[in-house]
Amino acid sequence: MEFNLDLNTVWFILIGILLAGYAILDGFDLGIGALHLFVHTDNERRIMLNSIGPVWDGNEVWLVTGGGALFAAFPEVYATVFSGFYNAMILLLFMLIFRAVAIEFRSKRPMKWWRQTWDFAFSISSILIAFLMGVALGNIITGIQLGADKEYAGKFIDLLNPYTVLVGFTTVALFIMHGCIYGVLKTEGELQAKLKSWVNNTIIFFVICYVTTTMATLVYYPHMARHFKDFPPLFIVALLNMLAIANIPREIHHGREFLAFISSAAAIAFLLALFAIGIFPNIVLSNPNPEFSLNIYNAASSEKTLTIMLIIAAIGFPFVLAYTISIYWIFRGKVKLTNMSY
Amino acid sequence: MDLEILSRLQFAITIAFHYIYPPLSIGLGVVMVVMEGMYLKTKDKFYENMTKFWVKVFALTFAIGVASGIVMEFEFGTNWATYSRFVGDVFGSALAAEGIFAFFLESGFLAVLVFGWDKVGPRMHFFSTLMVALGSMFSAIWIVVANSWMQTPAGFKIVGEGINARAEITDFWAMVFNPSSVDRLLHTLSGCWLAGSFLVISVGAYYLIKNKHTRFAKSSIKIALVIAFISSLFQLFTGHQSAVGVSKNQPSKLAAMEAIFETQSNAPLYLLGWVNENNQEVKFGIAIPSLLSYLIGFSADTEVKGLNEFPKDERPPVNIVFQAYHLMVAIGFLLILISSLGIFYWLKGTLFSKKWLLKIFVVSVLLPQIANQIGWIVAEVGRQPWIVYGIMRTSEGLSKAVQEGQVWFSLILFTIIYIGLFILFLFLLNEKIKHGPENVDSIPAELGHPKA
Numbered sequence: 001m002e003f004n005l006d007l008n009t010v011w012f013i014l015i016g017i018l019l020a021g022y023a024i025l026d027g028f029d030l031g032i033g034a035l036h037l038f039v040h041t042d043n044e045r046r047i048m049l050n051s052i053g054p055v056w057d058g059n060e061v062w063l064v065t066g067g068g069a070l071f072a073a074f075p076e077v078y079a080t081v082f083s084g085f086y087n088a089m090i091l092l093l094f095m096l097i098f099r100a101v102a103i104e105f106r107s108k109r110p111m112k113w114w115r116q117t118w119d120f121a122f123s124i125s126s127i128l129i130a131f132l133m134g135v136a137l138g139n140i141i142t143g144i145q146l147g148a149d150k151e152y153a154g155k156f157i158d159l160l161n162p163y164t165v166l167v168g169f170t171t172v173a174l175f176i177m178h179g180c181i182y183g184v185l186k187t188e189g190e191l192q193a194k195l196k197s198w199v200n201n202t203i204i205f206f207v208i209c210y211v212t213t214t215m216a217t218l219v220y221y222p223h224m225a226r227h228f229k230d231f232p233p234l235f236i237v238a239l240l241n242m243l244a245i246a247n248i249p250r251e252i253h254h255g256r257e258f259l260a261f262i263s264s265a266a267a268i269a270f271l272l273a274l275f276a277i278g279i280f281p282n283i284v285l286s287n288p289n290p291e292f293s294l295n296i297y298n299a300a301s302s303e304k305t306l307t308i309m310l311i312i313a314a315i316g317f318p319f320v321l322a323y324t325i326s327i328y329w330i331f332r333g334k335v336k337l338t339n340m341s342y
Numbered sequence: 343m344d345l346e347i348l349s350r351l352q353f354a355i356t357i358a359f360h361y362i363y364p365p366l367s368i369g370l371g372v373v374m375v376v377m378e379g380m381y382l383k384t385k386d387k388f389y390e391n392m393t394k395f396w397v398k399v400f401a402l403t404f405a406i407g408v409a410s411g412i413v414m415e416f417e418f419g420t421n422w423a424t425y426s427r428f429v430g431d432v433f434g435s436a437l438a439a440e441g442i443f444a445f446f447l448e449s450g451f452l453a454v455l456v457f458g459w460d461k462v463g464p465r466m467h468f469f470s471t472l473m474v475a476l477g478s479m480f481s482a483i484w485i486v487v488a489n490s491w492m493q494t495p496a497g498f499k500i501v502g503e504g505i506n507a508r509a510e511i512t513d514f515w516a517m518v519f520n521p522s523s524v525d526r527l528l529h530t531l532s533g534c535w536l537a538g539s540f541l542v543i544s545v546g547a548y549y550l551i552k553n554k555h556t557r558f559a560k561s562s563i564k565i566a567l568v569i570a571f572i573s574s575l576f577q578l579f580t581g582h583q584s585a586v587g588v589s590k591n592q593p594s595k596l597a598a599m600e601a602i603f604e605t606q607s608n609a610p611l612y613l614l615g616w617v618n619e620n621n622q623e624v625k626f627g628i629a630i631p632s633l634l635s636y637l638i639g640f641s642a643d644t645e646v647k648g649l650n651e652f653p654k655d656e657r658p659p660v661n662i663v664f665q666a667y668h669l670m671v672a673i674g675f676l677l678i679l680i681s682s683l684g685i686f687y688w689l690k691g692t693l694f695s696k697k698w699l700l701k702i703f704v705v706s707v708l709l710p711q712i713a714n715q716i717g718w719i720v721a722e723v724g725r726q727p728w729i730v731y732g733i734m735r736t737s738e739g740l741s742k743a744v745q746e747g748q749v750w751f752s753l754i755l756f757t758i759i760y761i762g763l764f765i766l767f768l769f770l771l772n773e774k775i776k777h778g779p780e781n782v783d784s785i786p787a788e789l790g791h792p793k794a
């Protein structure tokens with residue numbers, strides 16, 4: 001098919017960027033959460049929590065804004081996916097609530113049972129959020145049952161099959177690796193040594209999941225590769241993705257954690273780019289009736305709205321980048337607990 | 343119960359719970375800006391420590407506000423998919439603008455506000471506080487714009503028919519400045535300032551009664567009382583403006599607010615009453631003759647459209663709107679009275695020895711909260727049976743892919759979780775208040791505030 005950079009395509013890319021921003025930033029928050037129960041002393045758990053303390057909330061805004069942008073640019077996708085995946089969405093929302101209040105409440109009271117309960121809630125919700133998001137991406141790849149009325153016609157249980165569960169595990173593994181590297185960056189002493197000793201294992205766990213998912217995708221869902229076949233230069237993205245992943249253990253080996261973190265962030269961005277190229281121009285593939293798929297044209301808002309939104313994004317985005325960079329700059333360096341900490 | 347009632351109930355519960363927190367954040371934001379501004383001006387550490395205490399309270403309300411707010415962002419899609427398809431072109435852009443202009447600003451600078459005391463200088467910290475306060479108000483702007491568009495839709499056209507019909511933007515600024523957005527925004531914001539300032543007044547009064555942290559308490563009360571006094575008067579003005587707007591743009595809502603069944607001039611204004619919708623009468627009503635007509639058009643001859651002008655299936659429920667509206671107005675006047683009394687005794691120099699007034703202050707924290715909640719009941723129930731006034735019915739906006747059982751499941755879970763969260767919130771807030779501010783008592787008055 002022919003590719004031209006029209007408004008709809010621009011919005012497809014912009015929402016992709018918002019989701020990539022979310023995955024990179026909240027990805028390490030979720031990864032820290034997933035590892036949280038593996039550190040044991042109260043002080044170390046507080047350091048884990050406070051390593052994401054000032055930023056987790058802003059990181060989640062990428063998801064909220066992504067949701068808003070999807071609503072505005074592709075309302076049919078927003079409506080179909082969120083109502084069609086109702087039970088999964090409600091579960092995701094509950095996990096997001098639990099996670100937020102667990103972070104906020106945990107250190108407010110000194111009792112052991114209180115802190116253990118919220119630690120558990122924080123960790124389990126982090127893992128489940130990552131898993132559910134992976135399952136959702138998996139379902140976009142496999143396609144879901146859509147009717148001619150653009151409504152989801154399947155059941156909740158149809159969303160879970162070996163492939164989508166595999167994508168769910170891969171997402172969890174990716175965020176654990178990403179979070180572990182972030183943890184090494186933000187901590188010192190014993191805790192840092194512990195996290196360092198885990199990094200290689202998290203990389204291995206992720207690479208196994210990644211290779212399995214890639215093989216399964218190419219074997220069972222070859223439509224994800226069709227643009228790469230039609231336009232071979234796109235293979236550069238796949239190559240860059242592999243190089244970024246391969247670079248992570250190399251940087252870790254040389255003790256350059258920051259560069260390892262950047263590689264892992266790049267790996268996430270390239271993975272999402274591969275996913276986006278694979279599904280383009282569809283956003284939600286209909287299976288078994290591909291003609292009912294929601295694509296960037298039949299699911300989009302009017303050209304006028306897409307234009308207005310583009311102006312809003314052009315005004316807002318430089319500010320967003322400026323705040324994000326300043327905040328990370330202000331809170332650079334190792335975590336120190338103060339009386340305002342979680 | 344059918345899908346429509348369940349979905350409405352779930353939206354009502356999730357939004358009502360959510361709306362406990364943003365007004366507190368918005369109101370406390372203003373209070374914190376004033377307090378920290380005084381710190382910058384006087385260089386008195388006392389004000390810094392005072393700000394720090396309210397920042398902790400702010401952080402607690404903000405966190406629950408964010409957690410319950412994510413639900414709202416996604417709930418249009420989960421439970422109101424047909425509505426979302428219909429309005430995405432118009433309504434979605436307001437939500438996206440809220441994310442990009444407000445949420446990033448708020449959450450970014452919140453990090454500095456809460457965790458950045460030792461990381462940045464006092465000026466940069468003050469700037470962050472200011473940005474968080476502004477961000478929370480930007481968020482109010484976009485969400486009230488979106489809601490106002492549902493009340494008084496403008497700047498759009500309807501394209502397509504049947505299931506493919508949808509609203510498309512024709513004029514962005516006409517959508518943003520639709521006939522009710524400015525009045526309703528100002529009315530909402532002053533309600534938020536009242537919620538925040540009365541929380542501060544209440545906590546301060548509690549400390550004074552317990553004879554703890556007296557300097558902190560007195561200072562906090564004074565700052566909040568000024569904000570409360572101005573906001574409560576402003577609220578009367580914006581409330582009036584909103585009601586005049588409703589009479590023009592949503593006559594069926596105004597008729598329900600005042601239980602006007604027959605179109606009439608010299609329409610009375612009820613102070614209280616109980617509406618029997620079947621007999622179309624107001625029982626035990628106490629009314630001031632002609633006042634409604636006068637308020638709406640500055641003349642007793644102004645005609646007020648009655649509910650009987652509307653087909654039966656286009657009338658909102660009357661009694662609930664009537665009761666909520668009258669209680670809200672009564673609370674509004676009560677807040678003016680309480681804050682005026684506070685200012686009056688402050689000027690006389692006897693405010694802090696008036697135990698009875700301090701006791702009223704302690705419980706007054708509930709009043710703006712109740713008024714905010716029932717104010718939204720007037721706005722949203724009064725809009726029924728429409729989801730977009732005059733354009734789309736609430737019953738037409740539901741998700742087609744969602745079954746009753748699924749909504750039962752989520753409704754019950756939301757209810758349980760929110761009740762639990764609310765209890766925890768009260769518990770932690772109470773602990774925080776009992777623990778009290780730090781380092782505000784040890785500084786001798788002479789040294790502590792050189793300029794005061």
